[in-house]
Amino acid sequence: MIPLTVIGGFLGAGKTTLVNHLLATGGKRWGVLVNDFGAINVDAALIAASDGQTMALTNGCVCCNMGDDLGDGLAAMAARIPPPEHVIVEASGVGDPWRIAQMALIEPGFTLEPLVVLVDATALPAQLDDHWTGDTVARQLAFAEIVVITKIDLADAAQLAMVHARIAQLRPQARVIETAHASLPETALGFTPPARPPASRFQADEITHAFPTQRIAADQPFDRDRLRWVLGMLPASVLRLKGVCLLGTDRVLLQYAAERWAFSPAPNGLANGLVAIGTPQMPDLELLFSEAR
């Protein structure tokens, strides 16, 4: 299973800067799908090969043009030898990143990481109030799990407070991170926050909350209809649920995100058991899931 991170955010929010930073620093074999291949700007010495659609870097990373069909792009990533360790999809500046994130639920071989949405500290309130772009920007934030406020060095304290207030109004479940240059360490993009403050301009003390996890036993088979009922009942504080379980006699992989879920045949090598990731408001789920057994 390849972790998949979708990065959304309006034009100018810093998505490409973040992608450039991740590619240049390596650290992992990133596979990146981008909308605008021409905007990718890495040191020429890092480029091992490029054909205008795919760029392979000497640090093992690869960057590909998304093309018309995201599924095609993901399938091509998964088929690479060796496959990337983590795939990042840069959503279009006017796209809905949640629509893209749902692809990871049905595309075999991928597991959905937090939905990351970037916002420009100097521009977000005006974008939300603009009659042409307001609903687009609000929709991008609607399912965000990590909101990264960029360009904080260009905003004053009052502006920044306003940006926080607008995000909290639209998506209180999200973890909010501030940065000056969108050059975040990759650990900031996971559900698990970094163990110690990283040595960059990323401000770890601005994390508003961690994402608690719960383990749900899945040794006993679930009843198909009752499990579907339980999944339909999960509150918005449950952000993810994933793992292998028995559905009747079938051994399946379950992936859940924001009221949507998909079952696929379980890959070999994973033990039975589900993990839920949520906001601090997530209730104890054991009682609910006992209804499905």
Place this chain on the structure above:
Amino acid sequence: MTKNPKVTVFSARRVVTLDPSQPISTHVAVRDGRIIGHGGPEVVGQFGGTLDARFADKVIVPGFIEGHGHATDGLMWRSPYVGYFARTAPDGTRQGGFRSVAEVVGHLKAIEATMPPGKPLVSWGFDPIYFDGPRLTVADLDIIAPDRMVVVAHVSGHILNVNTKVLIAAGFSADSNVDGLVRGQNGQLTGELQGPAVMGRANRATGDGGLLRELDVEGLRDYGRIARRVGVTTSTDLANAMTPANVTAMRTATAEPDFPIRLVPAMRAREYSIEDGLARIAELRKLSTPTLQFGLVKLVVDGSIQGFTARLRWPGYHNGAPNGLWYISPAELEATVKAYHAAGHHLHIHTNGDEASELATEMIGRAIEAHPRADHRHTLQHCQMADGGIFRRMKAFGMCVNLFANHLYYWGDQHARHTMGPSRVRRLDACNTALSRGVPLAIHSDTPVTPLDPRFTMWCAVNRLSATGVVLGEAERITQAQALHAVTLGAAYTLKMDHLIGSIEVGKYADFAVLDDDPLTVDPTAIKDIPVVATVMGGQVFATS
């Protein structure tokens, strides 16, 4: 005058010229593929021509111009068509016209029986809106072929129906709950897949995208066959990636001596960065010939109304569906419009919802302010929901419009009920408002979305009848003369070709549609049924049969 062997004079019952100096003639003289004169019988002697009287009892009008078509129509027919409305295939046979799920299933079963094992059966044009009885289900398609993948693509382009074999191959399970997997009362999947994510997954599973083929020479020839049967002598191909393969295919086909239409492809700007796109269109313009004209640049601002992806102003979708998404951000649109405008190019901009039309108009206004330029003829394509206010601004900025008149017939009932509601639907494709505000008007089919046939497009704009026979927006009807203008000289104007085609005037190409009756005087409800006898393109006669 002595006899000139190069001059042919066609005689007709009437020649409707659209020439302001002589609107009606009976004879038209042709030399070197161009019109050298027209008038009464005296024309024969005046130009020393040879009389060709084969159309003596027919009506000659300027060759029809499809201002918004897609040559991919010529490729569709390699897969079976299963539509509600019958349409004509390149070989002239009538296809489709199915009135129930049972008829579609029966047709596909007969085709399946002739296919080699293993190959997926992919069909297109399915349109169940007007069907009585149960919807198409996975069980119906399993009956056709349990061991073969079966795909039925809807005419809207937003939905697929598939059989169990495809569902399994795509990994779609009834236990899953993702957007786009439709389920029935019993909770089981119906095989209906909605939206690009699940549709794309199914297409990859069948391994036969099928309906998204690259243009090739044979496909262009087939498009020419479809076009000449309905009197078309010039057509756009309004969204062309302009890959080297596409360009080579177009140059090859349009250079063939018996290719029956002039082709006007538009370069899809989103395939290129602004800088590369400017270079590409400049390079393509140099390749233009009399039968292949480059120069149009296509931009897309929003989606479709029936797909709920068009951008609407208040009050939005009648049924409360959320507004569509921009396909390009306002800032990018402004930068793109400015760049192509400043470089002297000609933009054709897809806008369906009124907010998209408003935005595109605003951005063209800004481009004109920054780079004043006369006679740019930037054109909004579809522009289905524009009102008087938007048309007034378009006029002020010197813009043109090409309205989707056919849409009113095919989807008007749905728009009245679900998307626009009973009031706003009256201004869907508001031809009369556009003309009365002084905006140059063309009307179109968007083939293969609706069938290519300018007679039918005229009929729609003149009558404004929906498929169930309801008049939608009587005050937006236009006259027969205005409708004929919109599919000839009006369309030529939006393509900057009105000095070459669109009317029967001295100096223009000898491009005619030969009809059995006069579209200006026939009963308005009969315009769509006037037989097309032949076309003439560059003086060369093409029989329709």
